[in-house]
Amino acid sequence: MRAAERRRGGNYASSLGVAMVAPSLAVFLGLIAVPVVVVGLVSLSEWTGFDIADIAWLGIENYRTIAGDDIFWRALRNTLLFTGVTTLFLNAIGFGVALLISTRVRGTGLLRAVIFLPALLPAVLVGLMWQRVLDAFGFVNQILQWLGVADQPVFFLGEERWTLWVIIGVTVWQFAGYDMILYYAGLQGVDRSMLEAAALDGARTPATVFRVILPSMWHIVGVVALLNIIGGLKIFDLVFVMTRGGPNRSSEVLATYMFEQGFRFSIMGVASAIAVVIVVLAVIASVARFRLARRLV
Amino acid sequence: MFDLRSAWAKTGLSILAVVIAVTIVLPVVWIGALSLKTGREVYNQKFLPDEWVPGNYVTAWQEFGLGGYFLNSVFVTVVSVVLTIVVALLAAHAFTWLRFPGSDVVFTLLLLGIMIPPAALVLPLLIEARHLGFYNDLFGLSLVYVAFGLPLSILIFRGFFAGIPGELVESARLDGAREWKILFRVIVPVARPAVVTVTILLFLANWNDFILALVLLRDADTYTLPVGISQFIGQYATPHELIAAASLIGSVPVFILYLVLERKFQQGVTAGALKG
Numbered sequence: 001m002r003a004a005e006r007r008r009g010g011n012y013a014s015s016l017g018v019a020m021v022a023p024s025l026a027v028f029l030g031l032i033a034v035p036v037v038v039v040g041l042v043s044l045s046e047w048t049g050f051d052i053a054d055i056a057w058l059g060i061e062n063y064r065t066i067a068g069d070d071i072f073w074r075a076l077r078n079t080l081l082f083t084g085v086t087t088l089f090l091n092a093i094g095f096g097v098a099l100l101i102s103t104r105v106r107g108t109g110l111l112r113a114v115i116f117l118p119a120l121l122p123a124v125l126v127g128l129m130w131q132r133v134l135d136a137f138g139f140v141n142q143i144l145q146w147l148g149v150a151d152q153p154v155f156f157l158g159e160e161r162w163t164l165w166v167i168i169g170v171t172v173w174q175f176a177g178y179d180m181i182l183y184y185a186g187l188q189g190v191d192r193s194m195l196e197a198a199a200l201d202g203a204r205t206p207a208t209v210f211r212v213i214l215p216s217m218w219h220i221v222g223v224v225a226l227l228n229i230i231g232g233l234k235i236f237d238l239v240f241v242m243t244r245g246g247p248n249r250s251s252e253v254l255a256t257y258m259f260e261q262g263f264r265f266s267i268m269g270v271a272s273a274i275a276v277v278i279v280v281l282a283v284i285a286s287v288a289r290f291r292l293a294r295r296l297v
Numbered sequence: 298m299f300d301l302r303s304a305w306a307k308t309g310l311s312i313l314a315v316v317i318a319v320t321i322v323l324p325v326v327w328i329g330a331l332s333l334k335t336g337r338e339v340y341n342q343k344f345l346p347d348e349w350v351p352g353n354y355v356t357a358w359q360e361f362g363l364g365g366y367f368l369n370s371v372f373v374t375v376v377s378v379v380l381t382i383v384v385a386l387l388a389a390h391a392f393t394w395l396r397f398p399g400s401d402v403v404f405t406l407l408l409l410g411i412m413i414p415p416a417a418l419v420l421p422l423l424i425e426a427r428h429l430g431f432y433n434d435l436f437g438l439s440l441v442y443v444a445f446g447l448p449l450s451i452l453i454f455r456g457f458f459a460g461i462p463g464e465l466v467e468s469a470r471l472d473g474a475r476e477w478k479i480l481f482r483v484i485v486p487v488a489r490p491a492v493v494t495v496t497i498l499l500f501l502a503n504w505n506d507f508i509l510a511l512v513l514l515r516d517a518d519t520y521t522l523p524v525g526i527s528q529f530i531g532q533y534a535t536p537h538e539l540i541a542a543a544s545l546i547g548s549v550p551v552f553i554l555y556l557v558l559e560r561k562f563q564q565g566v567t568a569g570a571l572k573g
Contacts, residue, residue: 017395031444035421107314286412
């Protein structure tokens with residue numbers, strides 16, 4: 001029986017192939033492709049509430065609405081600022097620490113073990129911990145007062161000028177180790193003979209770093225930066241847990257604003273339009289990442 | 298790597314390494330100290346508690362109902378990781394050794410999923426969940442995790458399979474082995490590093506997920522750990538020392554796995570980021 005199947009050859013193999021791919025395709029179509037189409041369609045509709053009977057075609061009106069909405073622009077600006085600043089710091093610190101660890105002097109083993117751990121923790125728990133660390137009685141205020149920098153506690157999560165920067169800081173704390181691990185892996189690929197030649201030429205360490213190491217891992221820098229950008233554009237958990245976008249929208253980002261419009265106010269059309277903006281930004285960054293990553297191998 | 302002839306330079310770098318490590322750990326240690334304080338001591342300026350209350354952990358576990366959240370998280374994570382891996386292995390096997398007309402197109406289509414952030418799809422997913430009956434359902438949530446985990450898993454498996462010699466499959470076929478047996482008895486043992494990588498990536502993504510669980514679960518008895526613990530945020534009546542204890546309890550599983558599998562975690566995350 002099986003021999004007969006095999007003799008029929010290609011046909012059997014290819015229908016079996018289809019059967020093996022089918023579960024993946026079904027789950028993908030049902031839970032990613034269809035939702036993408038739905039979110040696009042809803043963004044072109046007027047729909048408040050969850051009853052499908054109430055949905056009405058609207059055209060691009062929702063996009064006009066968000067284009068004229070100061071809070072949307074605030075959320076977009078905050079998202080891009082968050083993304084840009086975290087990407088910068090994560091890469092600088094990640095690369096610096098990876099270099100430090102690759103010297104393998106004493107203490108770097110400890111550093112390598114602890115710096116990566118926060119990147120593995122749920123953002124919700126990280127946010128909860130830092131809420132305590134940063135509150136009026138928290139560790140940071142204790143240190144500031146001990147140093148004499150501040151005589152009154154600073155309300156890091158209550159003052160508009162601090163909130164976004166606090167969330168940027170916590171994100172850098174959490175994910176610096178992630179970038180470090182990637183750069184550390186990249187450094188293992190740098191040609192040792194190049195480094196030795198540079199050392200023989202008497203190149204000082206900063207020159208070695210900037211003239212030899214960095215140029216030879218330019219693609220890795222690009223991929224890591226793009227990963228940070230992709231992660232930054234979809235920032236939600238930490239903001240939702242720590243500030244809910246407040247106070248006064250000072251830390252509002254696209255995903256939290258979308259969430260509020262959709263789940264608190266049930267304005268599905270506007271929420272979907274914001275979701276489409278998030279998808280478009282993420283896809284642009286992802287395409288750039290894949291193009292770069294292809295050159296890595 | 299660098300020319301570190303001077304002992305001073307070495308010492309300096311060591312000190313720098315330790316200072317950074319301590320800076321990273323200190324806030325968590327402070328949370329640990331906070332979690333052991335009495336309610337009255339929470340607001341004082343001392344780092345360590347005067348009176349140590351390890352019982353806070355028991356109180357937090359019971360009052361927050363962490364046991365139930367914990368089991369839900371374990372269920373969702375185990376089910377979604379196992380399902381994703383099986384389904385992705387099947388697909389990657391077909392994409393490598395049982396190609397069919399259009400299989401490259403399907404492969405590319407599936408990979409597009411990597412680009413879509415789950416947060417952007419929570420609205421349509423909720424609509425779908427309500428109409429198809431997987432709202433407020435842990436298995437339904439697991440399936441959503443499967444969908445978002447599949448693209449990267451297939452990509453990693455496919456990449457690994459491409460490096461396995463075709464003769465291995467051919468000779469197994471000549472021996473009369475069925476295709477699924479070839480996959481699970483011949484290929485998977487060879488592809489173990491890839492399976493470990495994918496397991497780690499999926500575990501982290503699904504165990505840590507917040508927004509999908511937040512949207513797709515309604516009743517407290519279905520909450521996963523992140524959603525369950527997040528319910529106590531902003532309730533200022535919740536004692537700080539208990540929140541500290543709860544957030545540390547929630548971190549323990551990842552922490553233990555990391556201690557046991559440190560290098561594997563680092564390799565897995567690296568592979569997922571640079572190859573994906």
